[in-house]
Amino acid sequence: MNKIKKALSVLAVSGMAFASILGCSGSGGSSSSGDILDAEEAAQDTTPITIQYWHSHAEAQLEGLDYMLAEFHKKYPHITVEPVFQGAYVDLHKKLQAAVAAKEVPAVTNVEVSVLPNFADSGVFADLTPYIERDQVDLNDFSQGMLQAYAYNGKQYGLPLIVSTSVFIYNKTLLDELGVEPPQTWDDIEAYNQKVALKEGGQTTRYAFSVPGWDTWYYDPWISNGGGSILNEDMTASTLDQPDSLRWIQNFYKWLQDGSLHMGFGKGASGDMRTMFLEGKIAMVQHTSAVIKTYLESANFEVGVSFIPGDKERKSHIGGAGIVLMEGADAREKEAGWKFIEFMTSAEHNINWAEKVGYLPTRKSAIESEEGKQYFERQPQYRTVFEHFDDVAPRLQHPAYPEFSEKYKEVVGEMILNGKDPTSLMPEAVKQINDILSDY
Amino acid sequence: MTGTEGPGAATNIKRRPKAWEYMKDFAFALPALAMLLIFIYYPLVNSFYLSFTNWNMTRPNKEFIGLDNYEKLLTGDTFYKVLGITFTYTVFDVLLTLGIGLMLALLFNVTSRFFNFMRSVIFMPHYISMVIVSMVFLWIFNSQYGLMNELLKFLGLEPVDWLTNPKTALWVLIVVSVWKGVGFAMIIFIAGLRGIPLEYYEASSIDGASKWTQFRKITLPLLSPITLFLVVTNFISSMQVFQSVDVMTNGGPLESTKAMVYWIYEMAFAEFRTGRASALIIMFFIMIVLLTVLQMYVSRKKSITKGRFISKCLHP
């Protein structure tokens, strides 16, 4: 009897829940983004508050995070930030979506740079501009490319937190032995391949270099460096089948065919590539600057870092994650969250944070400071990256990027795994991309 | 439950108490029905509604777009590809699980300490969390340090990129599922085998039937209700394959392991197309219902004719 009663009450409660779901979902949002506290009020309010910070920081970065949290708490004793690890970026994004649908969001979260447009488009993230203006944060101090990557449609939705870019990581010991330099332009590559690739009976035993096929982030800059583009100017159609836009992949195809280029694809491919590099089976790998640290720690040879080679231009793309404020959080949570964001990206801790987590500093003043100079002395490998500080460019921003990038990634996969000619596959991919674009 | 249920009461006044009795019986089924309605059927109805919209979960409002989602899915190639992968997986998973399960059942259907132990060992994986099993196999089939490639190297064979090769990845998933599922099939089959009266075998031995004939004419037909049960349950769980895909392959390489439920999940969460994913849910649900009913219908018919056949053989 009791059980029935209980069950019935659950049913009744759930019934009400239905009604509210079915009724209307529009009434949810409590505060709009415009009404923020003025500087004085913000400083005075010290009632204790706890906010959640959802993140994807890998284990190696946790020490740095703990340090920052402790420092933050010293500065703002009334704010407690509870960090919650939500898995890798893809898992974090799924969690975020569900949280938004349920209207139960954390105050602050990481977001991987390529999905920012989609979330921003749906109004999930708060525009930081009012806070930035109120607290007079000097945006010019940030690397402009990095800053732009977290702006969308003219609004600053986030700030760069853990920034990486893809670089060539090479076996310096080997290249010195062979007397070769890593290629700086596409024209250098052929000669470099000739000298470095080793073949035995038609089988490559040492690849000249490797470009990851598993993530478009690695070859998107190759597309634009070769003079091509993924989408046309007004982002209504794909241009990937145009001659200039095909140069990168036709080159890759040629180098794959002659056995000088290695490309990994699919899950686990990055581990394979790393192992092959460490075993000397690949002389140079394109990889994220975030793992330079890992390579330095595990290689039994000298490791060098070089910016990826250019042709018509020489750019590499921004990767990693930014830190953003959730629109659905209430005003006080947002206030506390903003303080946390400002702190995490401040110039004061920039070098320390970057060094601890293995990502790049983002602040010009920090890089030029005494601390910054010492940093480059300790981490000479990162110097190469900063010589190209302004060549680290934002990625293509489009809400459908996560979906349509799969299409040309598939062409790359067909080329790598099944040896198919990409030129003949690209028109079909372009058709599919255009189809996706037509919904936006 | 206050009503008196004396023996005389029911016989005299029939109509009202009967309705009342119905109510009381129904009340017992109510908690379960309510739960299923709330947590299974309401979500399905909700998906049905969402399947006509372009909702993306994060946007506050949704637009009605009619049958657009269905049209896009049915005119694209991916739907058929994913369907093909799901069916390939399901067919081989069910066939291998049941086939090997039956073989093991025949092999271990003897009571002895050793065989009891073997049965337990084979049955065990059925009870290990699929996430953990997937992580273990992810390691076993790792192309650089996996146990499988160590084994191949030891045997002097070329190592294989199990999970990064589109030709092998699906098979790895099938192997994992079969490994996890054969024990259960075996146990159920053994139960079935033990339920077959020995006289049938004795009678047919007298008639001079070989072991193979006995297996074909007695064992298989008499196991058919059990086989049906296993086919249906395995079919349903295979069609729903998700966990191993999520942990081991993410649907790749080259979409070669993109099974239906994983695709639904990806579409809703990685491609921000909850509406279209809902359309897929609806089609998928209808498909499984139809196929399950079809299996039951076909097997029923078949087992009935076979049953008659046996009785004819035994009692000519």
Added chain:
Amino acid sequence: MLITALKTPHELRLAVPTFWPERLMWENFAEVFRKIPFWRYFANTAIQTVGIVVLQINVALMAAYAFAKGSFPGRDKLFLLVLAALIVPDQVTFVPVYVMMADLNWLNTFYALIVPHAASAYGIFLLRQTFRSIHNDVIEAAKVDGANRLQVLYRILTPMALPTVATLVVISFINSWNSYFWPLVMTNSNDMRVLTVGIAMMRDSIAGDEMLNFHYLMAASIIVIIPIILLFVFAQKYIIAAMSNSTFK
């Protein structure tokens, strides 16, 4: 394949020692306890499991009684509705349920982990089969003695169906103990994670580049499997017997 099926359970337990030296292996275990709040996760898993088992068994007993012995219009049609629920996976229902849980403020609570799993279609099916094999006379006799439905169900039928009930307890225990997807979705905080989720979260990656920490994962997995192995060793005869007896009558 046969060899794999036979060998791998051993290998599973041996996986770590075959690849890493014995000494290191124990460190891995200690490391697991250091990396995750193991006992917190353990307690969460235990509460979730017990909650689901208790609820599922009782809901299923009542429903099975109604569907096997009760009579009301539409009984068999409604039973089909129960059976059809078997074919709907969590992955297709969780979005609306998640939103519902959020509206009830149940996210990150045990309610969200337990209540949606209160009705087990499989359990209802299995118990109904068993109840049907029990003769009506038993029930009639009890009713003559003045027993009401609840008394009939819990004092007469349940003891008679004990093997099936025990099997269900074990199955439901194992399923809840192993569940991953549901607790992953329904909880967002460190405090509410269950073991499977906690362990899967140990998979480490930097910028999509998976770090190879299989040794920890394996060590953690072994820790999670142990209770299941114990339960299995203890109950397997029972399970096998009950499963064999009740499923196909």
